Amino acid sequence: MKGINTNSNPMNNIDELLTIKTKGKKKEKIPGSTRMDDWIDRFVEEREFDGIKKSTIGNDITRLRVYLRFCLEIQEKEPPEMTNDDFVKFFNYLEKERNTSRNTQNRYFNFLKVFHRVFKLKNFNEFEQESYGRKRFNKIEVRHxxxxxxxxxxxxxxxxxxxxxxxxxxxxxxxxxxxxxxxxxxxxxxxxxxxxxxxxxxxxxxxxxxxxxxxxxxxxxxxxxxxxxxxxxxxxxxxxxxxxxxxxxxxxxxxxxxxxxxxxxxxxxxxxxxxxxxxxxxxxxxxxxxxxxxxxxxxxxxxxxxxxxxxxxxxxxxxxxxxxxxxxxxxxxxx
The missing domain is CATH 1.10.443.10 (Intergrase catalytic core)
Known part of the structure; x- marks a missing residue:
């Protein structure tokens, strides 16, 4: 954009147009890997086919990288191998290691439901049902x-x-x-x-x-x-x-x-x-x-x-x- 001289412009009343006149701690970067990229590429392909907006997919990829790193590098498991205990450890990891808020954890919970549905994985079902029964993620206060x-x-x-x-x-x-x-x-x-x-x-x-x-x-x-x-x-x-x-x-x-x-x-x-x-x-x-x-x-x-x-x-x-x-x-x- 060319510079605009607001002190000497051809519109003498430009100032009148500027205001409204009323009428009446830094997160660590998650590295990539071949296996991680493979999961991400497949996820993106499925979501694009579903017609999901790019901005939504972008937010999901950020969460997916965090989750895949936990699976592949910390638990040393592929996503289909994750158990109920592993999911409990993941959310403890989010809270204690990554210092995420309860609202952010709720977003991860909702994302994992989508992720496992996209890949037709059943291993999240037990944790999901148990979380509903114990009301883990439905008491989170959303501050507007x-x-x-x-x-x-x-x-x-x-x-x-x-x-x-x-x-x-x-x-x-x-x-x-x-x-x-x-x-x-x-x-x-x-x-x-x-x-x-x-x-x-x-x-x-x-x-x-x-x-x-x-x-x-x-x-x-x-x-x-x-x-x-x-x-x-x-x-x-x-x-x-x-x-x-x-x-x-x-x-x-x-x-x-x-x-x-x-x-x-x-x-x-x-x-x-x-x-x-x-x-x-x-x-x-x-x-x-x-x-x-x-x-x-x-x-x-x-x-x-x-x-x-x-x-x-x-x-x-x-x-x-x-x-x-x-x-x-x-x-x-x-x-």
């Missing part, structure tokens, strides 16, 4: 992210504006688009020029979590900022990524999350945000869902716009703590 409202997002944007960084216009445009669309971070990162209607502010999401295309829109202000930003991109073919790095390539998927976290950490240090708030880049999507419901948009419309497979997911936001607190404040004025 706190949502972000427009005020918090504007505070984040103000922090980014003050940074001496050439990419701040791009980063702010991404944050604004995340808020307007309620998209997942990956859905925005994957946008190409061919997916974008820069006249009407419409965007076609193709590579979605639910594997279903959907269209989203942005505000007039965000569209103006995007049209200003894209003038400085290196490439603009239909297949070119909308959000590019300094070489014109697709932006690293972790970049915006780091920028966002740095700003949140600063706001926490200044006392603007409580320290116990769990705010990450995905909190913008949560906050947008709550915001849309608070504005009276029908839950079925919110479900389709956000791309939720199940209405239960959208219902979670309708009963979120943020909405409850807002309703309690409204009740105080009425009582």
């Amino acid at each position: 992210y706190d949502s972000v409202n427009s005020e918090i997002l504007n505070a984040v944007i103000e922090k980014i504006i003050k940074k001496n960084c050439r990419s701040k216009i791009r980063d702010i445009a991404m944050l604004r688009l995340l808020w307007d669309t309620g998209c997942r971070h990956s859905e925005i990162t994957n946008l190409t020029y061919g997916d974008c209607d820069f006249k009407n502010g419409e965007f076609l999401l193709r590579n979605t979590k639910g594997s279903k295309e959907r269209k989203v829109i942005c505000t007039h202000e965000t569209l103006k900022l995007l049209n200003y930003y894209v003038k400085h991109n290196i490439y603009s073919t239909p297949n070119s990524p909308l959000f590019q790095n300094e070489r014109g390539r697709k932006l690293n998927k972790t970049w915006l999350g780091r920028v966002f976290k740095d700003a949140i950490d600063e706001l926490k240090a200044e006392g603007e945000i409580p320290q116990n708030k769990r705010i990450v880049i995905h909190s913008i999507r949560h906050g947008r869902a709550v915001d849309m419901l608070n504005k009276g948009i029908g839950i079925d419309i919110v479900k389709e716009y956000l791309g939720h497979k199940s209405l239960e997911t959208t219902l979670f936001y309708s009963h979120s703590r943020e909405r409850t607190e807002s309703m309690l404040n409204d009740l105080k004025d009425l009582l």
Whole structure:
């Protein structure tokens, strides 16, 4: 991406487009081996044939390497030879040697169910049934992210504006688009020029979590900022990524999350945000869902716009703590 001079640009009102205006311990690397790679290659082939997304397969491969190392190098067994006692030792290994959380162990448990189902292996069945009977993995508390409202997002944007960084216009445009669309971070990162209607502010999401295309829109202000930003991109073919790095390539998927976290950490240090708030880049999507419901948009419309497979997911936001607190404040004025 070409450098953007935000101090002297042709748009005199560019600053007005930057903020949202509200309406109404390091893990050790797991080495590979011939036998390990053989299992991984077969697993990937099966999962790709099942139509599983590459990102999901990538996460599974990370867990599979850990599991295969335990089988092949520590227990010196092939996966079909693993016994109930071996599985107990594996989860103890995860907790004591790799310091994994209970939530992470639950993900490994679910992954192993998939792994053994893919290869039609029966040796995990006893451990699986015993785990259900003893309730090993169903008492894990899932702590949800706190949502972000427009005020918090504007505070984040103000922090980014003050940074001496050439990419701040791009980063702010991404944050604004995340808020307007309620998209997942990956859905925005994957946008190409061919997916974008820069006249009407419409965007076609193709590579979605639910594997279903959907269209989203942005505000007039965000569209103006995007049209200003894209003038400085290196490439603009239909297949070119909308959000590019300094070489014109697709932006690293972790970049915006780091920028966002740095700003949140600063706001926490200044006392603007409580320290116990769990705010990450995905909190913008949560906050947008709550915001849309608070504005009276029908839950079925919110479900389709956000791309939720199940209405239960959208219902979670309708009963979120943020909405409850807002309703309690409204009740105080009425009582």
